[in-house]
Amino acid sequence: MPHVERLHLRHVLQTVCALEEVVLRVFGPEGGQVLFTRDTGQAVLSRSGTQILTALRLEHPLARMVVECVWKHCRKTGDGSKTFILLLASLLRLIVTAAYKERNVEHTSNSREAAEARRLADSLLTFGLEELDDVIAAGVVPYGCSLSWMDITADTNISAHTNTNTHHIQKLLASFFLTRVGCSHCDLISRLTRELLSHWRVKDSPPSLTLHFIEDNFPALHTAVSGFPVTSSRLIEGQIIHRDFATPCPPSDQQPVKAVVLAGYLQPNVLSEGFVLELGGGEKKERSSVQYGSWAETSLQCVFAHLKRLGVSVLLSAVKQSDAALSLAAQAQMRVVECVGKDELSLFAQLSGATPVSDRRLIHPENVATLTFCRPILLGDHRYVHVAFHEPEERLAVKPYSLILCGPGEGQTEQYSRAFRDAVHMLLVTWEPVSDRTSHSQQSTSLPEHPPTEPPPSPPKCVLEPGCVIPAGGTFEFLVHRALLQRDSRASHTDVGVRLLADALLRVPQLLYPHNPRLFLQTQTQVASSVRNHLHPSGLLACTPKDEASPEQTRGKSDGHCHKRADAAPPASALDPGLESVSCKSRLVLSVLQCLSRLLQFDLVLRTRTLTHTRPRCHSNTSQEDREEETDD
Template identity: 55%
Template sequence: MQPVEHLHLEHVLQTVSVLESVVLRSFGPEGGQVLFTRDTGQAMLSRSGRCILSALQLEHPVARMVVQCVLKHSNVTGDGSKTFIIVLASLLRMIHTMACKEPKLSHTYKSRRIAEAATARQLADELLAFAFERLEHLIAVGVVPYACNLSWENLSAKTQLPANSPCVQRLLASFYHSRLSRIHCDFFSDLTCNLLSHWKFKHRQVSASLHFLNNNFPALHTTVSGFPVSYSRLVVGQVIHRDFATPCHFSENQPVRAVCFSGYLQPKILNSGEVLALGRGQQGEEGSVVEFKARAERLLDCVIANLQRLGVSVLLFALKQSPVVHSLAQQAGMCVVECVSEDELSLFAQLSGTQPVPDCQLIEPHHVATLTFCRPIQLGPHRYVHVDFHDCGQNVEAKPCSLVVCGPAEAQADQSARALQDAIRMLLLTWEPTEPTPTALERTWLSNANTPLHADSQRGSLSTLEPGCVIPAGGTFEVLLNQVLLQHGTSRGLPAISKLLADALLSVARQLYSHSPRCFLQIQARLLSSIQTYSHTFSPLRKQEKDDCIPGDGEQRMYCRGEDDIVFISNLGLESVCCKYQLLLAVLQCVSSLLQVDAVLHTHTDLQTLPRRLANISWEEPENEAED
């Protein structure tokens, strides 16, 4: 195989189109699930774009690069994997079409390739510069007036809310509808709301709860396979994913005291610089070993006695302990839990208000945590340690609980757990809009790009949006931004750049309603009618008032912010405005990065001869490609 593969625009487009054909099978309200089978016979059924793309066995480096960009974006926003690929493929098609239409000075194959690549890179850089400079302002002007604020009240799933209320349940149901089975969307929406209500901190903002759940999610959930999804539930306290190393016998009504250790329960025996000599058959050296062991046991007895004095009966360790520690702890009536993960020890410390002990000879009363109970819990085939904290409200101002996610198979349980974590990330970004900034490399590209942007253009700022800005799903965001982009391009003299991005957005809406083009035309006509009626002015985003939502017969009615015009959108749910904006920026950065690549170096060849081979490479096109 040749060490260098020349990469052209059509090669990138073909690769992304293949990925698009994969995700389109599960995209939109009528999308199905994709079945993957491994060589081992294990099968995976999923609608999640992240799971589908991660399961692909990709050999082409461009495909792997695109999937890595998608996964990084999904790690931040928790959503948008399939939309990312669709917008990326649409942009590359239009860039390729425009690049091929550019007049060429030469008719040779090589010169045409070079000219097309230069035009494509210029378009990509102009798009990225346009997005960083003006996209925020256009969203604030053309989309935000039609949005509403998310309501965090009445998180309980048992609360009856109006069908058109912009609440968290509606947003979560729309989110899960694109990732999980349709029959489980409402169930997981209610389960997530119950989780948020338990971890709702007193006297703190909603973002504090979302940050806590996002940072501690690995320690807060347990996946159990072999049970129906409906068996998923919340359990009080914390589940530590280890079993007792020694037997435990605690009274149900008696508080339990516990201490967690970050190392071994082994006192320091040797002083600094002291060396223990070992030998064969030498009485002096043999005596030193015996003396060492005796001194270690005496100090360990002192540590156990100190723990008994403090009333400690549970020892949590990050590392595996010696049999001597197990024996002494069992004799003292203490139970041992070892090999506890760092995430679980950190969560235990936050909930109990204590810290792991670094030196077992320096145990103080403030290191001791008081537990309401400590007992085994059976979850599926595994037995874990279940603890609850006494007076935990003084430490975290919440009602601690852990999440148990069940599924018929291990893969399904893992997918549901990842969907729950992604939902928390999506809610966090929705509640705390951030303004992305270009990296150093992107700033260099933007400064070198030949863009006709005006230096005095006014930029909006999504960071000034009220928290929880959401908009009806089903293509509303894409249609609204499509229109404002076309109007802006005409008025500012940027028709090509604005039309590129506008058409790419509209392709997402078309794919959503590919099963029913008539429905797409009806929704688009209503939105366009509202925009044309009130195109002269847009009132700013205001808080939802009591009269803004008129209950209908199962219809979800959202108010446009023009002159109190009402747009009726049925069964579309809600989606985050900030997540949509982040997705567009991520796609445009990916396009710019892809079109900067000239060739692929296959470094799996002999690395010793690769530098010499690269020095002799001819960058001319092969003779058989000299003409079309």
């Protein structure tokens, strides 16, 4: 008979607090790294909260559910796994305390406390869905900076000191990579990110187009190379095809190079091309086989003769070709690359403008790609094919570049690749405007009764404008805490749930500097002073609230609502926490409220004797790859 376990609020809190203890080891600027030991014996160091949490061997279903919520949130925003757990634990701790405040802590009954906790969690979720965006728009956005997409793709050779907004974008990326790859390499990886975005930016297009393209094609756009220092990471022009030549690659001075993408086989197909192989035995069967071989060879020779007339010298094939086809290709001095991945072929077709061909008999000039070169390249222990495209900017308005990410070991290289892709997704969320649900829902989809007299429906009001960032280090939490308390003071009655959320948010900046409480107090005082004086919360740059800037402050204002104060002190780089995305932080709070409401809906745990998924060990815990290939939510 299955074992039934009744869930108490204390048990739920203990489960989340156990995850909190794990996350605290790697949180904040003073956080360390976790050592993973895989089943193969390979040791990997990681600061990624998602990788650490998904690597744990979790038996309790609530713990697995929380980790699943964290993973889903990070898939949506690219970041926030550690803060997610800390905020959830802090909020749950306050809710449990509030639910038990008028009851005996040792009381065996749990129904009343659980009902009160559910009520508070549900009210917070309703608040998050209906009012949180407005609170953040009023209490946070006016004190942030709206970065321009042109700044993020500006020339990276320009010094950051000559372009304030470019410096801010570098800080945004460096702050993100600081928690993922450490302080030693965050500047290098953030610079490579900006360079890649600059090369792939499509002119006169929204940022979402470029970011979506890089995210979707990232496996084909980057190459992981193990056994080299991170400082060897770089960008190279063109595309890297992660296969080697299947035929000898003689040196060629041919300029330009003609290539064809093959989706099928060069070997003739008996059924599709009409050759009849007679049935029989003995001499008759042998004669038919000889006839087929002669016909197939003649057919292949005709194909290669046609390719030579088109000037083709490179064949990129999605499948493995026959030995006869490779032999004839070598005789014709054609280079063949077999078993090229679907993603790489798709990217090659987009960049070259050539249409892949599935039938060898239908190769036309429009199927031929023009390349500047096609040559082997040695990266680490592997030899790949390196191609560059002939005059792509006139047609695509981009500069195709590939990213080479190096690391001392395979595990570190994988972490850098994962962090790079998450950073691109974070930027995508940052530049994604969040529309006001109320104004959007009130718009009618039907035509007005009197079109000549009725004005057209207004577009949805943008609550969180694209590209809004705020200084990291607890600024967002301090501002939201203040905005929630002001909202509660203006309300006709006290909202206990909102008060608990405001108190829980302060727990995050407190944990950033566990051994230096003075930094917490300094940041809190600085934010409060900046809000009173309508200044940027960092105290270093004056980003005044909209519609409140004085004429003196408005003069010299640069694009992005940011400019240097004449009396501002030089930035203290050692204590500079960087910048973080307001949109990502807003989604983080809402995701925590959704997870909290779901977490408190369960009363019983039914344990059955079924095989559960096991994961590799992580230093007395576990390790596994991030589930990058799973479908999105």
